[in-house]
């Protein structure tokens with residue numbers, strides 16, 4: 001297994017022999033000289049078949065009008081920009097930072113290239129001054145000095161660029177990554193290990209906006225060598241604000257418990273959301289730390305280069321830099337140096353921290369405090385203590401990360417690609433535009449519950465203790481906590497940070513009972529309706545470029561009050577969460593909300609046969625794939641939700657409600673089988689249209705959740721086992737093996753004659769997150785090999801073929817196009833892990849998930 005990453009398809013150009021120090025065996029590995037052959041395009045208007053153009057012409061025009069108003073008149077960016085998609089760059093690697101404090105993504109060639117410091121808003125820019133540079137000295141002479149970058153930029157030309165990529169590789173196993181450099185002709189190997197504090201069940205360190213770079217130096221020479229690693233950083237993010245003037249730098253040291261770190265603070269002072277970056281190093285015995293307070297990253301950079309070249313150290317001036325002028329950019333550097341004995345090894349530890357404690361969203365209406373401020377204060381002066389904390393705690397973080405990951409990595413039954421997929425897809429938990437905030441200390445239950453008063457007894461204690469969490473539907477689909485999609489991704493959250501899932505659910509519960517009567521036009525149908533209706537689950541919690549939580553439902557394609565899946569997905573998650581956490585206070589609080597949304601949902605059972613009907617439009621997560629009448633997807637979710645209502649009523653001793661839903665379940669099961677079962681699988685819908693017999697890859701979504709909760713047997717067998725097995729087998733043969741030679745996962749819709757369903761723009765897409773959940777369902781049902789084969793197609797396509805590492809999209813087609821980069825749904829891969837743990841007889845550990853919620 002270990003050999004797979006080392007010799008994988010992305011390592012063909014590696015000419016070095018070094019394997020690095022302490023590099024994980026499994027993960028995503030790529031040689032720095034690699035280039036991806038296939039370059040895909042974002043799905044655009046030009047890819048829409050003529051038939052769909054005709055069908056969507058009204059939407060197209062309404063969208064265009066809305067886009068003009070939003071971007072040109074209001075001067076805001078569109079929550080989904082169909083006209084200016086982010087171009088694909090095949091460069092990304094593991095993001096830096098914990099959860100919800102902002103992220104800085106490093107590329108696999110070591111570049112600092114994707115920035116999310118303003119919550120939920122992305123800025124894609126490789127900042128060329130942000131580099132690590134190595135200097136080697138023997139017998140008092142500098143023998144080698146090199147920027148560890150394969151770039152040859154037009155700025156900083158006084159530096160020695162163009163490191164030969166054939167002698168280095170990158171290895172990612174999120175939240176850690178390694179860069180291994182064999183220094184040509186030097187007999188020295190550098191391994192840079194990047195560590196971010198992303199630790200399951202940890203609600204303190206996981207919130208910190210920091211990362212540590214541990215440089216392992218292996219000296220293969222017969223003589224001692226003095227090694228310096230210089231970390232240079234521009235003041236800013238590469239955005240135009242870097243030139244807005246008033247930014248300044250200052251050196252710092254921070255000492256506590258006998259441990260000292262030293263570095264430079266880079267104060268970045270725009271009008272909105274100012275922050276401080278800190279670069280630093282641990283001044284341990286034998287390690288010297290020096291710095292340059294300020295230099296011009298747009299110039300030749302000779303002064304910094306020569307300074308280092310001279311003696312392997314930087315000049316270390318005291319005092320602050322002057323604030324930058326308008327148009328001027330500044331940068332700083334810190335350098336850690338040590339002597340490495342002949343054939344010996346030493347470690348240098350550097351850190352990056354950023355402190356943006358108080359944030360405004362786009363509307364600038366309210367000031368919010370990030371989660372980490374409860375531990376490090378909100379004054380904006382925490383960068384030194386954050387740096388010190390990171391450097392003195394990263395070893396503990398790594399121990400915890402290994403304790404979590406090793407049982408999975410050491411399981412020889414699991415394929416290597418899966419281990420990489422499972423941990424690396426988790427990047428979205430931090431790099432999904434994620435925000436983790438405090439609720440204001442003076443906030444009371446009434447403030448949180450909204451005008452309708454949700455009556456949730458533990459809302460306040462939960463939010464006070466664990467804060468508020470939100471992540472985007474996708475970096476290109478800028479809506480927080482899109483709920484129909486979170487349904488899939490929520491497995492990662494509830495398995496790894498269950499209290500954040502509980503907190504998110506409380507937030508949704510509050511919105512359920514509230515309404516927003518503001519009228520607006522919906523773009524798909526053109527009709528006008530209010531923004532949010534009472535007693536229904538919202539599509540999302542809002543747009544970070546507006547005021548999320550305050551104004552929900554940023555999505556205005558459809559009026560989602562009429563969507564069929566959202567309410568059901570709430571009920572399904574409530575029971576699933578209860579099943580995994582045993583949190584009975586949560587269950588009690590959610591019970592009336594579940595009843596309210598199920599009452600709303602009951603109106604969709606228009607013929608009173610115990611089964612809901614779809615509305616003849618795309619009224620669910622497949623929001624461009626029309627459904628008429630009863631459907632496998634929504635009907636299956638409905639029956640699963642009704643079953644869980646019975647189960648919850650039983651747990652809570654509510655016999656009346658239990659009987660009510662039991663009656664519905666019995667009727668509904670019969671209707672579902674009669675209307676949709678065709679002897680092999682469940683039809684897409686019951687309309688009898690040309691495509692209603694399509695094989696939908698997601699037709700067993702209800703069973704997926706039931707199985708994950710152990711509710712698929714005996715009295716709780718909602719769907720006959722034999723039908724589920726037959727349906728999964730049919731999907732495997734048709735949607736998986738019958739599509740792209742079985743190498744790209746499962747297409748959403750396949751016609752029984754073996755041709756993808758092209759009746760909508762989404763039916764012939766592959767949705768990676770759906771594929772992972774389908775694989776989990778297969779594993780739950782004992783089709784383990786088929787499950788892995790299904791999921792492997794997506795991993796290999798995204799991570800190995802298309803160069804979309806750390807930006808897994810929502811969808812791709814067999815050829816040419818993809819849609820919506822860096823998307824939430826693929827986090828559903830964690831449901832595969834749950835299914836595997838179940839099979840291995842290892843129930844998820846509720847011991848880590850204490851009952852109820854501690855009072856603050």
Ligand SMILES: CC(C)CCC[C@@H](C)[C@H]1CC[C@H]2[C@@H]3CC=C4C[C@@H](O[C@@H]5O[C@H](CO)[C@@H](O)[C@H](O)[C@H]5O)CC[C@]4(C)[C@H]3CC[C@]12C
Pocket residue numbers: 045048052053056057059060061080082473477482484485555557620621622623624761810
């Ligand atoms: C007249 C024109 C030239 C023809 C234009 C055709 C286009 C208007 C349509 C062709 C493809 C459509 C888009 C397909 C997908 C979309 C995604 C959706 O948002 C989220 O999608 C998730 C599914 O991927 C869903 O689960 C989430 O809940 C949604 O938040 C928004 C609509 C659209 C962008 C859709 C819009 C119209 C087309 C571009």
